[in-house]
Ligand SMILES: *[C@@H]1O[C@H](CO)[C@@H](O)[C@H](O)[C@H]1NC(C)=O
């Protein structure tokens with residue numbers, strides 16, 4: 001059996017978000033249906049871009065990852081099939097017709113974020129891969145068809161958490177915290193983020209759904225006595241404040257494009273704060289490996305670990321990633337929030 005269910009549990013969440021975005025754009029007078037979708041990000045969105053790298057620890061192409069992801073259900077919600085990873089487009093010639101997922105577990109906005117994991121694909125490289133996809137499209141379609149096709153495609157971006165977890169707060173390995181204070185670091189990330197969004201736009205893409213970086217201090221490996229790590233959440237909040245204003249600015253500078261900001265971090269925080277009310281009995285331990293205290297120090301579920309049987313009662317799947325159940329609720333709330 002091929003475990004291409006890898007990390008796809010996170011994609012269920014992505015695809016629900018696509019429905020959300022489509023409704024929002026519809027409300028704004030935009031297209032009701034996307035020609036394609038292009039996904040950029042980290043482990044919350046990766047569907048297997050790291051799986052062909054033998055020199056990386058940032059992989060999830062093994063069981064029990066994907067256990068709650070059916071594959072069929074969510075795809076029909078947006079009318080787009082499940083997107084192939086860019087790695088599979090290259091290795092197996094998977095179709096690029098409905099879009100491609102470029103996200104890479106461990107990746108960040110900065111080039112060297114996550115290098116401790118080994119081989120990962122930073123944001124900049126993910127965009128270079130999009131460039132290759134666009135070239136491929138130009139080989140298949142006429143020039144003005146390509147423009148039309150791209151302008152009706154949706155770009156989904158969820159990146160930034162690793163620049164804190166696997167860069168700034170890894171003081172032993174990265175100089176960032178010695179060079180920048182948190183304000184300066186957030187500015188550095190945001191300037192680069194903005195530049196990258198404009199590069200994607202420069203390739204002809206016009207519709208963007210941009211997610212906040214998640215409250216990284218609430219992952220089971222960082223929670224102490226039911227409390228999220230305030231230092232980490234504060235750092236990410238500084239980033240998100242800036243992100244929100246950049247997304248807003250981009251919208252006013254480029255009226256021909258749609259930039260939607262999803263307050264996903266705030267929403268997830270309320271899911272954590274009121275976990276019981278949402279039906280979660282456990283919010284401070286991971287479903288996979290959470291009862292074993294030695295494994296609480298790891299952010300990922302280990303190969304062939306038997307996960308908790310009552311997965312719907314856990315907020316977190318592993319030390320850093322939410323369960324499918326949590327993602328579904330989050331997506332529904334983002335849907336509601338993007339209308340406000
Ligand atoms: C919160 O995270 C920071 C950065 O990793 C760490 O230095 C600090 O000790 C943590 N605080 C608590 C209370 O765990």
Ligand SMILES: *[C@@H]1O[C@H](CO)[C@@H](O)[C@H](O)[C@H]1NC(C)=O
Nearest residue numbers: 332333334335336337339340
């Ligand atoms: C959606 O948001 C409104 C306004 O905040 C709130 O009253 C309502 O309960 C929300 N609905 C859901 C399903 O979250």
